[in-house]
Amino acid sequence: MLGPFLMSCAAIFHEFRYFSFKSIPMRLSTILFTIVFTAQSFCFAAFAQQDPMVAAIIKEATENSQLKRMSHELMDGVGPRLVGSTKMVQASDWAIAQYQQYGISAKRENYGTWRGWDRGITHVDMISPWTKSLEATQLAFSPSTKKAVKGETIILADVADSVAFKQWLPNVKGKFVLIAMPQPTGRPDYNWKEFATKASMDKMVQERKELTEAWRKRISKTGYNNRTLAAALENAGAAGIVGSNWSQGFGVNKIFDAYTKKIPTIDVMLEDYGLLYRLTESGAAPTISVLAKSKELGEVPTFNTIGEIKGTSKANEYVMLSAHFDSWDGGTGATDNGTGTMVMMEAMRILKKIYPNPKRTILVGHWGSEEQGLNGSRAFVEDHPEIVSNLQALINQDNGTGRIVNLSGSGYAKSKDYVGRWLSAVPGAYKDSIRTSFPGMPGGGGSDHASFVAAGAPAFSLGALNWSYFNYTWHTNRDTYDKIVFDDLRNNAIITAILVYMACEDPERSSTEKANNAAWPAPVKAKRKGGYDK
Ligand SMILES: [Zn+2]
Numbered sequence: 001m002l003g004p005f006l007m008s009c010a011a012i013f014h015e016f017r018y019f020s021f022k023s024i025p026m027r028l029s030t031i032l033f034t035i036v037f038t039a040q041s042f043c044f045a046a047f048a049q050q051d052p053m054v055a056a057i058i059k060e061a062t063e064n065s066q067l068k069r070m071s072h073e074l075m076d077g078v079g080p081r082l083v084g085s086t087k088m089v090q091a092s093d094w095a096i097a098q099y100q101q102y103g104i105s106a107k108r109e110n111y112g113t114w115r116g117w118d119r120g121i122t123h124v125d126m127i128s129p130w131t132k133s134l135e136a137t138q139l140a141f142s143p144s145t146k147k148a149v150k151g152e153t154i155i156l157a158d159v160a161d162s163v164a165f166k167q168w169l170p171n172v173k174g175k176f177v178l179i180a181m182p183q184p185t186g187r188p189d190y191n192w193k194e195f196a197t198k199a200s201m202d203k204m205v206q207e208r209k210e211l212t213e214a215w216r217k218r219i220s221k222t223g224y225n226n227r228t229l230a231a232a233l234e235n236a237g238a239a240g241i242v243g244s245n246w247s248q249g250f251g252v253n254k255i256f257d258a259y260t261k262k263i264p265t266i267d268v269m270l271e272d273y274g275l276l277y278r279l280t281e282s283g284a285a286p287t288i289s290v291l292a293k294s295k296e297l298g299e300v301p302t303f304n305t306i307g308e309i310k311g312t313s314k315a316n317e318y319v320m321l322s323a324h325f326d327s328w329d330g331g332t333g334a335t336d337n338g339t340g341t342m343v344m345m346e347a348m349r350i351l352k353k354i355y356p357n358p359k360r361t362i363l364v365g366h367w368g369s370e371e372q373g374l375n376g377s378r379a380f381v382e383d384h385p386e387i388v389s390n391l392q393a394l395i396n397q398d399n400g401t402g403r404i405v406n407l408s409g410s411g412y413a414k415s416k417d418y419v420g421r422w423l424s425a426v427p428g429a430y431k432d433s434i435r436t437s438f439p440g441m442p443g444g445g446g447s448d449h450a451s452f453v454a455a456g457a458p459a460f461s462l463g464a465l466n467w468s469y470f471n472y473t474w475h476t477n478r479d480t481y482d483k484i485v486f487d488d489l490r491n492n493a494i495i496t497a498i499l500v501y502m503a504c505e506d507p508e509r510s511s512t513e514k515a516n517n518a519a520w521p522a523p524v525k526a527k528r529k530g531g532y533d534k
Contacts, residue, residue: 162223177241309352411442412514418508
Protein backbone atom coordinates (compact mmCIF):
# COMPACT_ATOMS: atom_id res chain seq x y z
CA MET A 1 0.00 0.00 0.00
CA LEU A 2 1.15 3.49 -0.76
CA GLY A 3 -0.97 5.63 1.52
CA PRO A 4 -4.61 6.70 1.52
CA PHE A 5 -4.65 8.70 -1.73
CA LEU A 6 -3.32 5.84 -3.82
CA MET A 7 -5.55 3.42 -1.98
CA SER A 8 -8.55 5.43 -3.08
CA CYS A 9 -7.21 5.15 -6.65
CA ALA A 10 -7.06 1.39 -6.22
CA ALA A 11 -10.65 1.48 -5.07
CA ILE A 12 -11.68 3.17 -8.35
CA PHE A 13 -10.05 0.35 -10.39
CA HIS A 14 -11.91 -2.13 -8.26
CA GLU A 15 -15.28 -0.47 -8.89
CA PHE A 16 -14.47 -0.40 -12.60
CA ARG A 17 -13.70 -4.09 -12.81
CA TYR A 18 -16.89 -5.23 -11.13
CA PHE A 19 -19.28 -2.93 -12.93
CA SER A 20 -21.59 -4.71 -15.34
CA PHE A 21 -21.90 -2.71 -18.57
CA LYS A 22 -24.45 -5.07 -20.12
CA SER A 23 -27.06 -4.01 -17.59
CA ILE A 24 -27.22 -0.36 -18.72
CA PRO A 25 -27.97 1.41 -22.02
CA MET A 26 -25.03 2.15 -24.33
CA ARG A 27 -24.92 5.95 -23.95
CA LEU A 28 -24.86 5.82 -20.17
CA SER A 29 -22.13 3.18 -20.20
CA THR A 30 -20.01 5.41 -22.43
CA ILE A 31 -20.40 8.31 -20.00
CA LEU A 32 -19.54 6.08 -17.06
CA PHE A 33 -16.52 4.71 -18.88
CA THR A 34 -15.32 8.25 -19.56
CA ILE A 35 -15.72 9.21 -15.90
CA VAL A 36 -13.86 6.15 -14.64
CA PHE A 37 -11.17 6.49 -17.29
CA THR A 38 -10.63 10.15 -16.35
CA ALA A 39 -10.35 9.20 -12.69
CA GLN A 40 -7.78 6.55 -13.62
CA SER A 41 -5.71 8.99 -15.63
CA PHE A 42 -5.85 11.43 -12.73
CA CYS A 43 -4.54 8.75 -10.39
CA PHE A 44 -1.71 7.90 -12.75
CA ALA A 45 -0.86 11.57 -13.09
CA ALA A 46 -0.73 11.97 -9.30
CA PHE A 47 1.41 8.87 -9.01
CA ALA A 48 3.78 10.10 -11.69
CA GLN A 49 4.11 13.46 -9.92
CA GLN A 50 4.93 11.96 -6.56
CA ASP A 51 8.64 11.84 -5.85
CA PRO A 52 9.60 8.14 -5.66
CA MET A 53 11.58 8.96 -2.50
CA VAL A 54 8.40 10.27 -0.87
CA ALA A 55 6.48 7.17 -1.95
CA ALA A 56 9.23 4.96 -0.54
CA ILE A 57 9.22 6.82 2.80
CA ILE A 58 5.46 6.32 3.11
CA LYS A 59 5.72 2.67 2.14
CA GLU A 60 8.44 1.97 4.71
CA ALA A 61 6.58 3.83 7.48
CA THR A 62 3.35 2.01 6.66
CA GLU A 63 4.56 -1.51 6.05
CA ASN A 64 7.48 -1.78 8.45
CA SER A 65 6.64 0.51 11.36
CA GLN A 66 8.87 0.04 14.42
CA LEU A 67 6.83 2.45 16.56
CA LYS A 68 5.03 -0.14 18.71
CA ARG A 69 8.12 -2.20 19.40
CA MET A 70 10.25 0.84 20.19
CA SER A 71 7.54 2.40 22.38
CA HIS A 72 7.20 -0.81 24.35
CA GLU A 73 10.94 -1.09 24.82
CA LEU A 74 11.36 2.52 25.94
CA MET A 75 8.17 3.21 27.93
CA ASP A 76 7.60 -0.27 29.41
CA GLY A 77 11.12 -1.70 29.34
CA VAL A 78 13.07 1.33 30.56
CA GLY A 79 10.34 3.54 32.03
CA PRO A 80 10.40 7.25 32.95
CA ARG A 81 13.47 9.36 32.25
CA LEU A 82 13.98 11.84 35.06
CA VAL A 83 17.12 13.98 34.81
CA GLY A 84 19.84 12.53 37.06
CA SER A 85 18.25 9.06 37.22
CA THR A 86 19.80 5.72 36.23
CA LYS A 87 16.86 5.25 33.86
CA MET A 88 17.92 8.28 31.83
CA VAL A 89 21.28 6.56 31.24
CA GLN A 90 19.53 3.28 30.37
CA ALA A 91 17.26 5.11 27.91
CA SER A 92 20.27 6.73 26.24
CA ASP A 93 22.07 3.36 26.00
CA TRP A 94 18.93 1.86 24.49
CA ALA A 95 18.59 4.62 21.89
CA ILE A 96 22.28 4.38 20.92
CA ALA A 97 21.91 0.60 20.49
CA GLN A 98 18.78 1.12 18.34
CA TYR A 99 20.62 3.56 16.11
CA GLN A 100 23.57 1.16 15.80
CA GLN A 101 21.11 -1.50 14.67
CA TYR A 102 19.82 0.91 12.01
CA GLY A 103 23.38 1.68 10.90
CA ILE A 104 23.27 5.22 12.33
CA SER A 105 26.11 6.51 14.49
CA ALA A 106 24.98 7.88 17.87
CA LYS A 107 26.62 8.98 21.08
CA ARG A 108 26.08 10.56 24.45
CA GLU A 109 27.30 14.14 24.90
CA ASN A 110 27.77 15.26 28.51
CA TYR A 111 27.20 18.94 29.17
CA GLY A 112 27.03 19.16 32.96
CA THR A 113 25.96 17.45 36.16
CA TRP A 114 22.77 16.99 38.15
CA ARG A 115 21.76 15.63 41.51
CA GLY A 116 21.38 11.88 40.97
CA TRP A 117 18.22 10.27 42.35
CA ASP A 118 16.47 6.97 41.68
CA ARG A 119 12.84 6.36 42.51
CA GLY A 120 12.01 3.34 44.66
CA ILE A 121 8.67 1.99 45.85
CA THR A 122 6.08 4.31 47.35
CA HIS A 123 3.62 2.51 49.60
CA VAL A 124 1.08 4.52 51.56
CA ASP A 125 -1.70 2.97 53.64
CA MET A 126 -4.36 4.43 55.85
CA ILE A 127 -4.21 2.16 58.93
CA SER A 128 -6.75 3.96 61.13
CA PRO A 129 -9.75 4.48 61.46
CA TRP A 130 -9.95 1.69 58.87
CA THR A 131 -7.53 0.12 56.44
CA LYS A 132 -7.06 1.24 52.87
CA SER A 133 -4.02 1.23 50.61
CA LEU A 134 -3.83 4.67 49.04
CA GLU A 135 -2.81 5.66 45.53
CA ALA A 136 0.20 7.81 46.31
CA THR A 137 3.51 8.74 44.73
CA GLN A 138 6.65 10.11 46.34
CA LEU A 139 7.58 13.32 44.53
CA ALA A 140 10.75 13.33 42.45
CA PHE A 141 13.93 14.09 44.43
CA SER A 142 12.01 13.66 47.71
CA PRO A 143 13.96 12.26 50.67
CA SER A 144 13.22 8.61 51.42
CA THR A 145 12.19 6.72 54.56
CA LYS A 146 14.34 3.85 55.86
CA LYS A 147 11.25 1.89 56.90
CA ALA A 148 7.53 2.61 56.98
CA VAL A 149 6.84 5.75 59.04
CA LYS A 150 3.50 5.95 60.84
CA GLY A 151 1.82 9.14 61.90
CA GLU A 152 -1.48 10.96 62.25
CA THR A 153 -2.54 13.45 59.64
CA ILE A 154 -3.02 17.14 60.38
CA ILE A 155 -4.49 19.84 58.14
CA LEU A 156 -2.47 22.99 57.55
CA ALA A 157 -4.12 25.43 59.97
CA ASP A 158 -6.01 28.51 58.87
CA VAL A 159 -4.24 31.08 61.05
CA ALA A 160 -4.57 34.85 61.33
CA ASP A 161 -0.97 35.69 60.44
CA SER A 162 2.64 34.50 60.47
CA VAL A 163 2.93 35.04 64.24
CA ALA A 164 -0.05 32.77 64.88
CA PHE A 165 1.43 30.26 62.41
CA LYS A 166 4.69 30.09 64.42
CA GLN A 167 2.63 29.35 67.53
CA TRP A 168 0.74 26.59 65.70
CA LEU A 169 3.82 24.99 64.08
CA PRO A 170 4.79 22.68 67.00
CA ASN A 171 1.48 20.80 66.40
CA VAL A 172 2.96 19.18 63.28
CA LYS A 173 5.63 17.25 65.20
CA GLY A 174 5.50 13.56 64.20
CA LYS A 175 2.52 14.15 61.91
CA PHE A 176 1.86 14.10 58.17
CA VAL A 177 0.72 17.57 57.12
CA LEU A 178 -2.04 17.86 54.49
CA ILE A 179 -1.09 20.97 52.54
CA ALA A 180 -3.41 20.81 49.52
CA MET A 181 -6.89 22.21 49.14
CA PRO A 182 -9.59 19.53 49.19
CA GLN A 183 -11.29 19.58 45.76
CA PRO A 184 -15.07 19.96 45.90
CA THR A 185 -15.42 17.42 43.09
CA GLY A 186 -13.31 14.69 41.49
CA ARG A 187 -15.39 14.92 38.32
CA PRO A 188 -13.85 16.90 35.47
CA ASP A 189 -15.83 19.89 34.19
CA TYR A 190 -16.77 18.16 30.91
CA ASN A 191 -18.58 15.55 33.00
CA TRP A 192 -20.48 18.25 34.91
CA LYS A 193 -21.34 20.00 31.66
CA GLU A 194 -22.83 16.80 30.32
CA PHE A 195 -24.96 15.83 33.32
CA ALA A 196 -25.41 18.67 35.84
CA THR A 197 -28.21 21.20 35.78
CA LYS A 198 -26.91 24.62 34.89
CA ALA A 199 -27.66 25.83 38.41
CA SER A 200 -25.67 23.09 40.13
CA MET A 201 -22.75 23.44 37.73
CA ASP A 202 -22.61 27.18 38.39
CA LYS A 203 -22.79 26.54 42.13
CA MET A 204 -19.90 24.04 42.01
CA VAL A 205 -17.73 26.40 39.95
CA GLN A 206 -18.43 29.26 42.38
CA GLU A 207 -17.69 27.06 45.41
CA ARG A 208 -14.41 25.91 43.88
CA LYS A 209 -13.43 29.49 43.10
CA GLU A 210 -14.03 30.56 46.71
CA LEU A 211 -12.21 27.50 48.12
CA THR A 212 -9.22 28.13 45.87
CA GLU A 213 -8.99 31.77 46.91
CA ALA A 214 -9.40 30.88 50.61
CA TRP A 215 -6.64 28.25 50.34
CA ARG A 216 -4.31 30.68 48.63
CA LYS A 217 -4.86 33.08 51.54
CA ARG A 218 -4.37 30.27 54.07
CA ILE A 219 -0.89 29.63 52.62
CA SER A 220 0.06 33.30 52.33
CA LYS A 221 -1.02 34.04 55.94
CA THR A 222 1.61 31.56 57.17
CA GLY A 223 4.22 34.00 55.89
CA TYR A 224 5.63 31.34 53.53
CA ASN A 225 5.08 30.30 49.91
CA ASN A 226 4.55 26.72 48.68
CA ARG A 227 8.28 26.20 48.46
CA THR A 228 9.35 27.67 51.81
CA LEU A 229 6.33 26.28 53.67
CA ALA A 230 7.56 22.71 53.12
CA ALA A 231 10.90 23.62 54.70
CA ALA A 232 9.21 25.30 57.69
CA LEU A 233 7.07 22.21 58.34
CA GLU A 234 10.13 19.99 57.96
CA ASN A 235 12.11 22.06 60.46
CA ALA A 236 9.20 21.90 62.92
CA GLY A 237 9.50 18.09 63.01
CA ALA A 238 6.69 16.97 60.67
CA ALA A 239 6.86 13.29 59.64
CA GLY A 240 6.11 14.16 56.03
CA ILE A 241 4.27 16.44 53.63
CA VAL A 242 1.13 15.23 51.85
CA GLY A 243 -0.17 17.11 48.83
CA SER A 244 -2.54 16.43 45.96
CA ASN A 245 -1.99 18.15 42.62
CA TRP A 246 -5.19 17.35 40.73
CA SER A 247 -5.00 17.55 36.94
CA GLN A 248 -8.75 18.09 36.45
CA GLY A 249 -9.55 14.70 34.98
CA PHE A 250 -10.78 11.40 36.41
CA GLY A 251 -8.03 9.77 38.51
CA VAL A 252 -5.21 11.99 37.35
CA ASN A 253 -2.62 14.00 39.30
CA LYS A 254 0.49 15.88 38.23
CA ILE A 255 3.71 14.66 39.83
CA PHE A 256 6.61 17.12 40.12
CA ASP A 257 9.53 17.43 42.54
CA ALA A 258 9.76 17.90 46.30
CA TYR A 259 10.93 20.90 48.32
CA THR A 260 11.85 18.95 51.47
CA LYS A 261 15.43 17.89 52.36
CA LYS A 262 14.89 15.33 55.16
CA ILE A 263 11.27 14.16 55.23
CA PRO A 264 9.27 12.60 52.39
CA THR A 265 6.85 14.61 50.26
CA ILE A 266 4.11 12.52 48.71
CA ASP A 267 1.25 13.20 46.35
CA VAL A 268 -2.00 11.38 47.11
CA MET A 269 -4.59 11.03 44.36
CA LEU A 270 -7.62 13.29 44.66
CA GLU A 271 -9.97 10.50 45.73
CA ASP A 272 -7.75 9.22 48.54
CA TYR A 273 -6.59 12.69 49.56
CA GLY A 274 -10.22 13.79 49.93
CA LEU A 275 -10.86 10.78 52.15
CA LEU A 276 -7.92 11.63 54.44
CA TYR A 277 -8.88 15.30 54.51
CA ARG A 278 -12.53 14.73 55.40
CA LEU A 279 -11.68 12.20 58.12
CA THR A 280 -9.07 14.54 59.60
CA GLU A 281 -11.50 17.44 59.52
CA SER A 282 -14.30 15.47 61.16
CA GLY A 283 -12.02 14.40 64.03
CA ALA A 284 -11.52 10.73 63.08
CA ALA A 285 -7.73 11.31 63.33
CA PRO A 286 -6.59 9.00 60.54
CA THR A 287 -3.13 7.45 60.82
CA ILE A 288 -1.13 6.65 57.69
CA SER A 289 1.93 4.54 57.12
CA VAL A 290 4.39 5.82 54.52
CA LEU A 291 7.20 3.84 52.94
CA ALA A 292 9.15 5.79 50.30
CA LYS A 293 12.38 4.15 49.21
CA SER A 294 14.35 6.33 46.83
CA LYS A 295 18.12 6.46 46.45
CA GLU A 296 20.50 9.44 46.29
CA LEU A 297 23.26 8.90 43.71
CA GLY A 298 25.39 11.97 44.31
CA GLU A 299 26.36 14.26 41.45
CA VAL A 300 25.97 12.51 38.08
CA PRO A 301 26.57 13.59 34.45
CA THR A 302 23.69 15.10 32.51
CA PHE A 303 23.73 14.71 28.76
CA ASN A 304 22.16 14.78 25.31
CA THR A 305 22.00 11.77 23.00
CA ILE A 306 22.94 12.69 19.43
CA GLY A 307 22.64 10.65 16.23
CA GLU A 308 24.07 11.43 12.80
CA ILE A 309 23.69 10.46 9.13
CA LYS A 310 26.60 12.12 7.34
CA GLY A 311 25.84 14.35 4.41
CA THR A 312 27.50 14.13 0.99
CA SER A 313 27.83 17.28 -1.17
CA LYS A 314 26.88 19.69 1.67
CA ALA A 315 28.12 17.76 4.69
CA ASN A 316 28.82 20.93 6.66
CA GLU A 317 25.20 22.02 6.55
CA TYR A 318 22.70 20.42 8.90
CA VAL A 319 19.09 19.32 9.12
CA MET A 320 18.22 18.35 12.66
CA LEU A 321 15.40 16.28 14.18
CA SER A 322 14.65 17.20 17.77
CA ALA A 323 12.67 15.94 20.77
CA HIS A 324 13.50 15.99 24.45
CA PHE A 325 14.30 12.61 25.91
CA ASP A 326 13.84 13.32 29.61
CA SER A 327 10.49 13.24 31.42
CA TRP A 328 8.85 13.67 34.80
CA ASP A 329 8.37 10.32 36.44
CA GLY A 330 4.80 10.00 37.79
CA GLY A 331 4.02 7.90 34.69
CA THR A 332 6.46 6.73 32.04
CA GLY A 333 6.65 9.98 30.07
CA ALA A 334 4.82 8.29 27.18
CA THR A 335 3.39 11.45 25.59
CA ASP A 336 5.88 13.90 27.15
CA ASN A 337 7.96 13.25 25.34
CA GLY A 338 8.09 9.55 24.52
CA THR A 339 5.92 10.15 21.44
CA GLY A 340 8.10 12.97 20.09
CA THR A 341 11.11 10.74 20.69
CA MET A 342 9.45 7.85 18.82
CA VAL A 343 8.54 10.08 15.85
CA MET A 344 12.15 11.28 15.51
CA MET A 345 13.68 7.80 15.96
CA GLU A 346 11.28 6.28 13.43
CA ALA A 347 11.93 9.12 10.95
CA MET A 348 15.71 8.60 11.37
CA ARG A 349 15.33 4.86 10.78
CA ILE A 350 13.26 5.44 7.62
CA LEU A 351 15.63 8.11 6.30
CA LYS A 352 18.70 5.92 6.80
CA LYS A 353 17.01 3.08 4.91
CA ILE A 354 15.38 5.08 2.08
CA TYR A 355 17.69 8.10 1.80
CA PRO A 356 21.09 6.94 3.11
CA ASN A 357 23.17 9.56 1.27
CA PRO A 358 21.60 12.92 2.10
CA LYS A 359 23.10 16.09 0.60
CA ARG A 360 23.21 17.78 4.00
CA THR A 361 24.12 16.04 7.25
CA ILE A 362 21.12 14.80 9.22
CA LEU A 363 21.37 15.02 13.02
CA VAL A 364 18.95 14.01 15.74
CA GLY A 365 18.97 15.58 19.21
CA HIS A 366 17.40 13.68 22.10
CA TRP A 367 17.72 16.37 24.75
CA GLY A 368 18.32 16.01 28.47
CA SER A 369 16.67 18.11 31.18
CA GLU A 370 14.11 19.93 29.03
CA GLU A 371 11.71 19.78 31.96
CA GLN A 372 14.01 21.88 34.15
CA GLY A 373 14.31 24.62 31.51
CA LEU A 374 15.46 23.40 28.05
CA ASN A 375 18.91 22.73 29.52
CA GLY A 376 20.09 20.06 27.07
CA SER A 377 19.20 21.98 23.91
CA ARG A 378 20.51 25.28 25.32
CA ALA A 379 23.82 23.57 26.14
CA PHE A 380 23.99 22.12 22.61
CA VAL A 381 23.42 25.56 21.09
CA GLU A 382 26.22 26.99 23.27
CA ASP A 383 28.59 24.07 22.57
CA HIS A 384 28.05 23.76 18.79
CA PRO A 385 28.06 27.21 17.16
CA GLU A 386 29.34 25.60 13.92
CA ILE A 387 26.14 23.53 13.66
CA VAL A 388 23.79 26.32 14.74
CA SER A 389 25.17 28.74 12.14
CA ASN A 390 24.98 26.10 9.40
CA LEU A 391 21.53 24.81 10.25
CA GLN A 392 19.19 24.40 7.28
CA ALA A 393 16.33 23.43 9.59
CA LEU A 394 15.52 21.92 12.96
CA ILE A 395 12.20 20.15 13.45
CA ASN A 396 11.02 19.61 17.03
CA GLN A 397 7.94 17.85 18.37
CA ASP A 398 6.84 17.96 22.00
CA ASN A 399 3.14 18.22 22.71
CA GLY A 400 1.77 14.74 22.77
CA THR A 401 0.66 11.87 20.63
CA GLY A 402 -1.66 13.62 18.16
CA ARG A 403 -1.47 14.22 14.42
CA ILE A 404 0.37 17.37 13.42
CA VAL A 405 -2.11 20.22 13.07
CA ASN A 406 0.05 23.34 13.50
CA LEU A 407 3.21 24.51 11.83
CA SER A 408 4.56 28.01 12.34
CA GLY A 409 7.39 29.81 10.57
CA SER A 410 8.86 30.78 13.98
CA GLY A 411 9.02 34.46 13.01
CA TYR A 412 11.35 34.08 10.00
CA ALA A 413 10.34 36.45 7.20
CA LYS A 414 10.93 34.02 4.30
CA SER A 415 9.86 30.84 6.08
CA LYS A 416 6.75 30.51 3.92
CA ASP A 417 8.94 30.04 0.83
CA TYR A 418 11.15 27.25 2.04
CA VAL A 419 8.98 25.50 4.64
CA GLY A 420 6.13 25.75 2.13
CA ARG A 421 8.36 24.17 -0.52
CA TRP A 422 9.22 21.25 1.79
CA LEU A 423 5.63 20.80 2.90
CA SER A 424 4.42 20.71 -0.71
CA ALA A 425 6.08 17.29 -1.09
CA VAL A 426 3.90 15.80 1.68
CA PRO A 427 0.79 14.15 0.18
CA GLY A 428 -2.51 15.73 1.16
CA ALA A 429 -3.72 12.84 3.29
CA TYR A 430 -0.89 13.48 5.76
CA LYS A 431 -1.01 17.25 5.87
CA ASP A 432 -4.60 18.27 5.12
CA SER A 433 -5.29 19.12 8.74
CA ILE A 434 -2.12 21.19 9.21
CA ARG A 435 -2.75 24.90 9.79
CA THR A 436 0.31 26.88 8.83
CA SER A 437 1.13 30.36 10.08
CA PHE A 438 3.84 32.27 8.24
CA PRO A 439 5.95 34.03 9.24
CA GLY A 440 4.51 33.22 12.69
CA MET A 441 6.13 34.22 15.97
CA PRO A 442 9.40 33.03 17.54
CA GLY A 443 8.65 30.56 20.36
CA GLY A 444 9.56 31.96 23.76
CA GLY A 445 10.55 28.73 25.50
CA GLY A 446 7.82 26.07 25.40
CA SER A 447 10.18 23.44 24.03
CA ASP A 448 13.64 22.88 22.61
CA HIS A 449 13.24 24.52 19.18
CA ALA A 450 13.10 27.79 21.16
CA SER A 451 16.76 27.34 22.18
CA PHE A 452 17.72 27.42 18.49
CA VAL A 453 15.28 30.18 17.51
CA ALA A 454 16.73 32.39 20.28
CA ALA A 455 20.12 31.95 18.57
CA GLY A 456 18.58 33.01 15.23
CA ALA A 457 18.61 29.51 13.68
CA PRO A 458 15.72 28.17 11.54
CA ALA A 459 13.97 25.87 14.02
CA PHE A 460 10.33 24.83 13.83
CA SER A 461 7.86 22.99 15.97
CA LEU A 462 5.33 20.43 14.78
CA GLY A 463 2.22 21.12 16.86
CA ALA A 464 0.12 18.05 17.60
CA LEU A 465 -3.62 17.59 18.04
CA ASN A 466 -4.55 17.83 21.73
CA TRP A 467 -5.92 14.35 22.69
CA SER A 468 -6.64 15.71 26.25
CA TYR A 469 -2.91 16.25 26.69
CA PHE A 470 -2.98 18.98 29.33
CA ASN A 471 -5.39 17.28 31.73
CA TYR A 472 -4.72 13.63 31.24
CA THR A 473 -1.12 12.98 30.29
CA TRP A 474 1.14 16.06 30.53
CA HIS A 475 3.32 15.60 33.65
CA THR A 476 0.79 13.18 35.16
CA ASN A 477 0.73 9.76 36.75
CA ARG A 478 -1.30 8.57 33.72
CA ASP A 479 1.27 9.40 31.05
CA THR A 480 1.72 5.80 29.96
CA TYR A 481 1.97 3.54 26.89
CA ASP A 482 -1.80 2.98 26.58
CA LYS A 483 -2.32 6.70 25.73
CA ILE A 484 -0.18 6.51 22.58
CA VAL A 485 -2.11 6.75 19.30
CA PHE A 486 0.10 4.86 16.89
CA ASP A 487 -1.66 5.85 13.64
CA ASP A 488 -1.02 9.49 14.51
CA LEU A 489 2.64 8.80 15.34
CA ARG A 490 3.09 7.08 11.99
CA ASN A 491 1.53 10.06 10.27
CA ASN A 492 3.98 12.35 12.09
CA ALA A 493 7.01 10.18 11.31
CA ILE A 494 6.05 10.37 7.61
CA ILE A 495 5.68 14.17 7.71
CA THR A 496 8.99 14.55 9.57
CA ALA A 497 10.94 12.24 7.25
CA ILE A 498 9.60 14.01 4.13
CA LEU A 499 10.34 17.49 5.52
CA VAL A 500 13.87 16.44 6.46
CA TYR A 501 14.44 14.87 3.04
CA MET A 502 13.21 18.02 1.28
CA ALA A 503 15.29 20.31 3.53
CA CYS A 504 18.38 18.21 2.78
CA GLU A 505 17.79 18.37 -0.99
CA ASP A 506 16.79 22.03 -1.23
CA PRO A 507 19.27 23.85 -3.53
CA GLU A 508 18.74 27.02 -1.48
CA ARG A 509 19.84 27.74 2.08
CA SER A 510 16.96 28.67 4.33
CA SER A 511 16.81 32.37 5.13
CA THR A 512 17.04 33.46 8.77
CA GLU A 513 15.90 37.00 8.09
CA LYS A 514 13.57 37.94 10.94
CA ALA A 515 10.06 39.25 10.32
CA ASN A 516 9.71 42.95 11.11
CA ASN A 517 7.14 42.68 13.84
CA ALA A 518 8.67 39.74 15.70
CA ALA A 519 9.99 40.52 19.20
CA TRP A 520 12.91 38.12 19.40
CA PRO A 521 13.56 36.17 22.62
CA ALA A 522 17.08 36.48 24.08
CA PRO A 523 19.15 33.30 24.46
CA VAL A 524 19.09 31.87 28.00
CA LYS A 525 22.11 30.08 29.44
CA ALA A 526 21.85 26.33 30.05
CA LYS A 527 21.87 25.23 33.67
CA ARG A 528 24.86 22.91 33.81
CA LYS A 529 24.69 21.92 37.47
CA GLY A 530 21.34 21.45 39.15
CA GLY A 531 19.03 19.67 41.53
CA TYR A 532 20.62 20.89 44.76
CA ASP A 533 19.18 24.36 45.07
CA LYS A 534 15.77 23.66 46.57
ZN1 LIG B 1 7.77 17.93 26.91
